[in-house]
Amino acid sequence: MGRTPSEAVWARVGGIGLMRVNEEIKYPAATPSSALPDGPAPLIRIEAAKAWPSLRLGELWAYRELIYFLIWRDIKVRYKQTVLGAGWAIVQPLFTMLLFSLFFGRLARVPSDGIPYPLFSFTGLVPWSYFANGLTQASNSLVGNSSLIKKVYFPRLAIPTAKVLSALLDFGLAFILLLGMTFYYRIHPSIRILWVPLFLLLAMVTALGASFWLSALNVRIRDVEQTLPFLTQIWLFATPIAYPSSLLSEPWRTLYGINPMVGVVEGFRWALLGANTAPGPMLIISSLVATAMLVSGAFWFRRLEKTFADVL
Amino acid sequence: MSQNAIKLQGIGKQYHIGRKQGGHRSLQDVVTDTFVSPFRRAGRLLRGQAMTAADLDQSFWALRDVSLEVQHGGIVGIVGRNGAGKSTLLKILSRITEPTEGCGEIYGRVGSLLEVGTGFHPELSGRENLFLNGAILGMRKAEIERKFDEIVAFAEIDKFIDTPVKHYSSGMYVRLAFAVAAHLEPEILLVDEVLSVGDSAFQKKCLGKMNEVSRAGRTVVFISHNMAAVENLCNRGILLEEGKVTYSGDMKETVDRYLRGISGKESASNSHISDLSSAARPPQCTPLLQRLELFTDQGRSLNGGLQMGSALKAYIYFQLEEPTSSLDACLAFDSLFGQRVFTAHSLFEPKKAWGERAGEQVFVCEIPSLTLVPGEYRIKVALNIHNAERDYVEDAARLTILESDYYGTGRVPWNGIFVLKHSWQLHGVQEK
DSSP states (O other), X not given: OOOOHHHHHHHHHTTTTOSOOOTTSOOOOXXXXXXXXXXXXXXXXXXXXXXXXXXXXHHHHHTHXXXXXXXXXXXHHXXXXXXXXXXXXXXXXXXXXXXXXXXXXIISOOOOTTSXXXXXXXXXXXXXXXXXXXXXXXXXXXXXXXXXXXXXXXXXXXXXXXXXXXXXXXXXXXXXXXXXXXXXXXXXXXGGGGGHHXXXXXXXXXXXXXXXXXXXXXXXXXXXXXXXXXXXXXXXXXXXXXXXXXXXXXXXXXXXXXXXXXXXHHHHHHHHHOOSOOOTHHHHHHHHHHHHHHHHHHHHHHXXXXXXXHHO | OOSEEEEEEEEEEEEEOSTTSSSOOOHHHHHHHTTSOHHHHHHHHHHTOOSSHHXXXXXXXXXXXXXXXXXXSEEEEEEEXXXXXXXXXXXXXXXXXXXXXXXXXXXXXXXXXXXXXTTOOTTSBHHHHHHHXXXXXXXXXXXXHHHHHHHHHHHTOGGGXXXXXXXXXXHHHHHHHHHHHHTOOOSEEEEOGGGXXXXXHHHHHHHHHHHXXXXXXXXXXXXXXXXXXXXXXXXXXXXXXXXXXXXXXXXXXXXXXXXXXXXXXXXXXXXXXXXXXXXXXXXXXXXXXXXXXXXXXXXXXXXXXXXXXXXXXXXEEEEEEEEESOEEEEEEEEETTSOEEEEEEGGGOTTOOOOOEEXXXXXXXXXXXXXXXXXXXXXXXXXXXXXXXXEEEXXXXXXXXXXXXXXXXXXXXXXXXXXXXXXXXXXXXXOO
């Protein structure tokens, strides 16, 4: 008798699922420990999402090791098979600085608060690059990790968060170069340098807030991906990197802090270069705006999150 | 701890079909849509709504009103046809997607073998991927470190642990991926049939893992189309039909209902009855045969398929023109290639003593276990009076034999024509 269609299927798949357990195979001993050893058996609730879901920050914290591994993967993979390797972290702000120095510093003679123009612009570009790279990578991160999102559960906020955090490595490298430049221009950092981590934190909060908004939006509307280069460019010129914010008179200069990156850049210049343009009230506005972006972005993200797996 | 591992109440999942749901659009779509206000479109995309009123109807419920309770321990099989909502249910259980309505509780950590190797990065070494994948599946770093040697030994890749996985053979890749998943030790393990890819050794490991998990008192939820595997492995079954749970309970019964459902959809509800009175027959035949009715175990009518090794009971109704005491009937099974594979003839009935009969009669033939291999068969029915073939119908009925776990090993025999119970032994032969 020839093979009927169903026979042929069985022949093709061989013994799919047709064998009993082979006792010779050693399976991992069933230890009672669970991978997330927070209590004996966690109770997981499944329900339709509310219109305003909670942020589940506790859960995000429980998955902090995942965030750590995602950062670590990013860093490991980012410059694989490139010639310059981590040098790329420096090339981008360095060349932008050279261009700015040539066109804005030399040709347009843009004022720079009495600081040598290359140093002036580079001090702005280092935190800016961190922000722009973090934002760009994080905004595309959900789409890039779609296979993960469709197969495994974990707090989705971990993905853009890890991207923003992993961009810190590039920042670190560029920052070392920045310190070298301040020595070259004989500007010795004062005790104010201790404020830098705070300004960096502000940049990070801004990047996180913006990327929560944009990454979740990008899942549904891929136009975001196309808009991003354009958006970051506009944002670059809306931030006093090529020019000083002191071009504006008060109260406009303080109001300028609505763009949180203004506070960051002015803060860096104040802390590192001793520019006498203390950010003060501008910084408060920047911090408030950045925090508002972060919180609203996180809620927005959580709201759209329920449909990620269905849409991606 | 509660006895329940999983409890679902009224779970429903609605999908909007068509391109309006997502962001992937073709050029043609873009051109057509340019005339729709982009702002209105953006708003609708965000709300996950359809674009036009007509499209609003283009939503469907992948699952509706699904309520379940699964106790701790054991392997639960979920069966159903393609599109019945099995994968959606698994996605909801693993929290990859949220239900549109209803609620549920899961007591314990859920691990899923929906796709092994999720999150592997080709540029990273085996060691690095092991940690990364472990973290994605929800393991703590300390736990991965503790089990590291065990996982590597299980995957049999110790020599290549520091090689980027892009240089791995597909077998090594799968072994490593599965080794990580196998060491996850969740309270509830979800397994999709994607596991049926890979070589048989790999499948063996997967199934072994499932048994090991259930022996350790944990719960496995297993989705498959493979009735033999499901019947062999699972002790409870859930049948999904068109997004609804239509049966939940005994696995064998679940499989039976599933198979009946399949054949019931494809043929009339009383397909076990074949009308023979008007069937085509050669001119020399007198149309005495009236109809053929087929039944299986416990007198259930045979709508569609018969599981290999199950009972077949045939009722052959016929009309006698004149009283006679010399009567015989015959059922013959032909493969679709025309080969006669088996004949059941009343001639062979030892207790045969019908006496004189007249009018309408029925021959009942009972085959306790029909052991033909899975496939399609034609049944020929014949009626002999005084040892002469007075009437026969060549293609009286079609019989589909379905796969079953005949030998109780979880393997479906498919080679040959029929199956027979048999045994094997192995002895050493001493040289003289």
